[in-house]
Every structure is written in structure tokens, then in C-alpha cells.
Amino acid sequence: MAEDSAHLPAEILLSKRVQEMVLNDEEPPAPYKCRQDAESEDDDDSLSASPIPIIDLSRLSSSQEPAQETEEELQKIKLALSSWGCFQAIGHGISGSFLDKVRQVTREFFAQPMDEKKKYAKAVLEFEGYGADPVPEEGQSLDWSDRLFLNVQPADQRNYKLWPSNPDSFREVLEEYTEEMKRVTELVSRAMAKSLNLDEDCFLRQFGERSQLQARFNYYSPCKRPDLVLGLKPHSDGSGYTILMQDEVGLQVLKNDKWFKVPKNPHALLILMADQMQIMTNGIFKSPVHRVLSNSERDRISVVVFYTPEVGKEIGPEDGLIDDKTPKLFKKVKDYADIHWGYYQRGMSALHAAQV
Numbered sequence: 001m002a003e004d005s006a007h008l009p010a011e012i013l014l015s016k017r018v019q020e021m022v023l024n025d026e027e028p029p030a031p032y033k034c035r036q037d038a039e040s041e042d043d044d045d046s047l048s049a050s051p052i053p054i055i056d057l058s059r060l061s062s063s064q065e066p067a068q069e070t071e072e073e074l075q076k077i078k079l080a081l082s083s084w085g086c087f088q089a090i091g092h093g094i095s096g097s098f099l100d101k102v103r104q105v106t107r108e109f110f111a112q113p114m115d116e117k118k119k120y121a122k123a124v125l126e127f128e129g130y131g132a133d134p135v136p137e138e139g140q141s142l143d144w145s146d147r148l149f150l151n152v153q154p155a156d157q158r159n160y161k162l163w164p165s166n167p168d169s170f171r172e173v174l175e176e177y178t179e180e181m182k183r184v185t186e187l188v189s190r191a192m193a194k195s196l197n198l199d200e201d202c203f204l205r206q207f208g209e210r211s212q213l214q215a216r217f218n219y220y221s222p223c224k225r226p227d228l229v230l231g232l233k234p235h236s237d238g239s240g241y242t243i244l245m246q247d248e249v250g251l252q253v254l255k256n257d258k259w260f261k262v263p264k265n266p267h268a269l270l271i272l273m274a275d276q277m278q279i280m281t282n283g284i285f286k287s288p289v290h291r292v293l294s295n296s297e298r299d300r301i302s303v304v305v306f307y308t309p310e311v312g313k314e315i316g317p318e319d320g321l322i323d324d325k326t327p328k329l330f331k332k333v334k335d336y337a338d339i340h341w342g343y344y345q346r347g348m349s350a351l352h353a354a355q356v
């Protein structure tokens with residue numbers, strides 16, 4: 001059976017979910033195979049400390065905190081985002097038990113029978129809903145994962161027909177998580193601006209009053225051949241920045257041509273710069289390439305929230321970062337996420353399209 005499906009076009013393959021193939025004990029069909037190098041991605045470093053910086057956001061918002069300690073945390077943010085393009089945020093004010101609840105409703109959704117999940121299925125060419133990303137261009141591999149993608153903010157953009165009614169707390173949990181994400185994006189956007197000595201509201205102004213939040217719930221089934229597939233292919237995000245949580249390891253971030261594992265930390269959120277923050281900071285903050293490995297033993301979920309400027313709003317490098325010695329590296333762009341998507345489908349980065 002696996003041989004037959006190897007010759008099917010990606011459109012047909014996409015109508016069958018990875019979870020179904022795993023339940024049928026199928027080997028990954030050819031369009032999913034993207035790795036020949038079979039690097040050894042073992043877990044032997046799982047006990048060692050991760051080099052990805054940790055930032056305590058509570059040190060920024062506490063009015064009791066001595067100014068010097070706040071300043072230290074801001075410097076850590078600047079250093080983290082200009083070298084790694086990401087940090088693990090703790091002290092973000094969301095309780096561990098609520099983060100567990102978000103992970104739990106995600107797991108419960110994906111654990112349902114396929115017929116239940118397909119009630120929320122997207123059409124092959126559409127984006128929002130349950131399934132896989134739209135078919136990439138010829139020659140691009142498919143990801144060994146399933147996902148549910150939902151617009152959550154502005155609230156008038158929600159398509160509640162695609163919001164699962166099972167588990168029955170899903171909607172309420174996602175609404176609450178969205179409120180938390182709004183709060184965290186305000187906190188982080190201001191902190192990033194302050195770390196660069198800019199007006200603290202400058203990034204919030206660029207994102208606009210109708211800035212967007214989109215939630216992507218990823219489910220990574222185990223794979224018998226993790227050496228041949230990827231849960232998600234290497235990419236940078238097209239959003240402004242992304243807030244991510246996972247329940248198991250699997251995500252890796254590229255730095256200096258080396259992959260680094262994002263450690264399992266049930267209390268941390270990964271704040272990951274995307275291309276539009278690289279543009280707004282004139283290249284000071286980096287939008288890192290990241291990918292998700294497959295695992296032969298266990299499944300994994302992640303909940304990813306993309307924070308993106310309002311539709312139709314022009315964004316560009318902050319004036320305060322440009323002077324005679326530091327020319328503008330990027331042009332003003334609008335709806336960059338769409339440009340990014342076009343290149344992503346061809347396996348390419350889009351940032352050059354925004355370069356001066």
C-alpha cells in the first residue's frame with residue numbers, strides 16, 4: 001500500500017491525515033520523505049542545560065523591582081533576540097495549570113475519531129480549519145503532522161464553525177488563552193522596544209489596533225522512520241513574532257548552522273521572532289529558522305500563536321534605529337505574511353523581497 005501511495009500527487013495524499021496513516025501502520029509515502037542525511041538526532045543531550053536564553057518577564061512588570069534589575073532583563077532580551085532570535089519566557093503570569101489545560105484540550109481534540117475531527121476540515125486550498133497546510137509547490141516535501149488552524153483575534157474574524165465543540169471546554173479555553181496572549185504580546189512588544197531604547201509603544205503602533213492573532217494546534221504523530229521525515233520543515237515564520245508552547249521536545253532552532261533543541265519546560269513560553277520583527281528592527285532582531293523532528297516512540301503537541309500586524313498595514317524599520325552610519329536594510333511592506341507564504345510554499349525565505 002505504501003508503494004502505491006508513493007505515486008499519488010500531494011493533493012490526494014493531503015486528504016488523508018498523517019494520524020490515519022499511523023493508525024494503519026503505513027510507512028511514510030515518498031512526498032513526506034525529505035531527509036537522506038539521517039543525522040543522529042538522539043536525546044543524549046536532554047539532561048544538559050539548553051543554551052536558549054531564559055527571560056523572567058515578571059522582572060519587567062513588577063513596580064517593586066529595582067530599575068537596575070529591570071534594565072538587566074531588558075539587556076538580556078536584546079542580546080537573546082539579536083543572537084538567537086528567541087527566548088524562553090517565564091514569569092509571564094499564566095498559571096501552569098492553565099497551560100496544562102490548553103495542552104489537554106489540544107490532546108483531546110486530536111485523540112477523537114477521524115470523523116469527528118473532519119467536521120472541522122479545511123478544503124485542500126484553504127488555510128483555516130483542521131488538516132494539513134495547502135499543497136506546496138512541486139518538489140517540496142510534506143510535513144509529518146496534522147494541525148488545526150484558527151483565527152482568534154480580532155474577535156470578529158473568528159469562524160466559530162471551525163472551533164471544535166469537543167472537548168466541550170475547547171472554546172472557553174481558547175478564548176481565555178487568546179486574552180492571555182494579548183496581554184503577553186503587549187508586555188513583550190513594549191519590553192522589546194525599551195530594550196532598543198525606542199518609544200515603548202512603537203511596535204504596538206506598527207502592529208496596529210486590529211493586529212492579528214492566529215492559533216495553530218499541531219499534532220505530531222510518531223513515525224517509524226524519523227530519519228526520513230520531519231514533523232515540520234525548516235522555515236522562519238512570516239508573522240511579527242510567535243508565541244509557542246510544547247508538551248514534548250522536538251522543536252529545534254538554527255543558530256550558526258547548528259540545530260539547538262528547545263527544552264521541555266511546561267511553564268515556559270517560547271517567544272520566537274518572525275520575519276516582520278526582523279524588518280521592524282532593521283535586522284537587529286533575527287527571525288530564526290526552526291524545524292520539528294519526528295520521533296519513533298512518542299507523539300507531541302504544540303500550540304503556536306502567530307502575532308501579525310493588522311491586514312493592509314504598512315510596517316517598516318523603526319526610524320529611531322536608522323542613522324547615517326546605519327542605513328535602512330528593509331523597505332516598508334504590507335501584508336508581508338502573504339508574501340512569505342508564497343515563498344514558503346517554494347521552500348524559500350521571503351526576507352529578500354523586503355530588502356532595500
Ligand SMILES: O=C(O)CCC(=O)C(=O)O
Pocket residue numbers: 216218232237244246250251290291292301302304
Ligand atoms: O511545533 C512546533 O514546536 C513548531 C511549530 C511551528 O514552527 C509553526 O507552526 O510555525
Ligand SMILES: [Fe+2]
Pocket residue numbers: 235236237290
Ligand atoms: Fe514556525
